[in-house]
Amino acid sequence: GAGVSQTPSNKVTEKGKYVELRCDPISGHTALYWYRQSLGQGPEFLIYFQGTGAADDSGLPNDRFFAVRPEGSVSTLKIQRTERGDSAVYLCASSLKSGGQWTDTQYFGPGTRLTVL
Amino acid sequence: DAKTTQPNSMESNEEEPVHLPCNHSTISGTDYIHWYRQLPSQGPEYVIHGLTSNVNNRMASLAIAEDRKSSTLILHRATLRDAAVYYCILKTGANNLFFGTGTRLTVIP
Numbered sequence: 001g002a003g004v005s006q007t008p009s010n011k012v013t014e015k016g017k018y019v020e021l022r023c024d025p026i027s028g029h030t031a032l033y034w035y036r037q038s039l040g041q042g043p044e045f046l047i048y049f050q051g052t053g054a055a056d057d058s059g060l061p062n063d064r065f066f067a068v069r070p071e072g073s074v075s076t077l078k079i080q081r082t083e084r085g086d087s088a089v090y091l092c093a094s095s096l097k098s099g100g101q102w103t104d105t106q107y108f109g110p111g112t113r114l115t116v117l
Numbered sequence: 118d119a120k121t122t123q124p125n126s127m128e129s130n131e132e133e134p135v136h137l138p139c140n141h142s143t144i145s146g147t148d149y150i151h152w153y154r155q156l157p158s159q160g161p162e163y164v165i166h167g168l169t170s171n172v173n174n175r176m177a178s179l180a181i182a183e184d185r186k187s188s189t190l191i192l193h194r195a196t197l198r199d200a201a202v203y204y205c206i207l208k209t210g211a212n213n214l215f216f217g218t219g220t221r222l223t224v225i226p
Contacts, residue, residue, distance in 0.1 A: 004160070033213060042204060042216030043161065056212050091160050106214060108160030 002026065004109035006092050012115045013082055021077040021112045025094030032075050033106060034067055035091040043091050049075060082116045089113050121205045126221045129195045137190040137220055139205030144185050149208040152179065152190050154201040155219070161204065164190065200224045 005024040013019050025032050031050055035043035045059040049069045057067075064082075069075040079086055093106040122140040129135040141150065152164040165172055165179045167188070172179040178191040192199055204219040 031212075035213075035216075040218075042202075042218050043214075045213035045215070048212040059213065093160070104208075105163045105166075106161075108162065110158075110160050 004092055004094055004107055006090075006109040006112050008112060009110065010113045010115075012117065014117050015082060015084060017082050017116075019079050019082055019114065021079075021090050021114070023075045023077070023092030023094075023109060025073065025075070025092070026096075026107055027073075029094035029096050029107075030072070031095040031097065031104070031106075032069060033093040033095075034075070034077050035093065037089045037091055037111070039088075046077070046090075079114075082114075084116050087114055087116045120215075121207060121217055123203075123205055123217065123220045125218065126223065128223045128225060129192075130225050131197060132194050135192040135195045135199070135222065137192075137203050137205075137222065138187065139189070140187045141205070141207055142186045144207055145209070147209075150179065150181060150185075150188050151206045151208050151214070152177070152203060153206065153214070153216070154203045156198075156201045161216070164203070166208070195222075195224045197224050197226060 007022045033048050034046040037043040047067050048056040052069055052072045064080045067077045089111040091108055091111045093108045095104045095106045097104045149166050149168050151166040153161040154164050155161040165174055165177050167179045167181055180189045202219040202221050204216045206214050
């Protein structure tokens with residue numbers, strides 16, 4: 001079946017610009033996560049949605065970052081006034097159950113590589 | 118989140134077993150041990166998880182020490198497609214996964 005998809009696969013933008021990154025989770029998965037991965041590092045948590053609401057946004061680095069999931073399926077990560085330090089791979093994952101389930105498996109998309117010039 | 122310690126890198130010859138260690142001395146009684154791996158240019162993928170008993174699935178085996186302060190991911194016959202970064206993660210009930218830096222496995226043909 002279809003896995004998690006992310007678009008675009010690559011995004012190059014200039015410092016100060018606004019970008020949107022899209023995530024299509026696996027159909028039926030109620031939980032959706034965003035992570036950010038810098039070169040040579042493991043993924044770092046940004047935000048978690050349960051349904052339409054952001055249940056945990058403690059990983060968002062600052063108020064330039066915002067994410068929505070208006071219909072409980074597709075999610076968009078929005079970054080305002082991009083900075084060179086925002087350059088990274090942005091990963092999306094989804095899971096069937098609540099993220100609080102300790103055995104819940106997360107399924108990851110291929111990521112969007114964001115480059116801020 | 119309780120932390121894990123893994124070697125930065127390991128090598129294995131193709132077709133040989135690989136034992137990837139993970140130390141988690143601060144693990145609590147309800148923490149599950151999860152393993153994910155990340156192939157080059159891909160998102161992480163789930164490998165296996167366990168609580169106390171050893172676990173087997175089609176991808177790997179997970180051996181958990183009796184005191185649960187360490188565990189070992191076992192790939193029974195390494196293939197070139199197993200070359201990846203392997204992450205040992207304690208699932209503490211938090212919503213997110215805390216990945217750390219993982220172990221980069223190189224498989225030598």
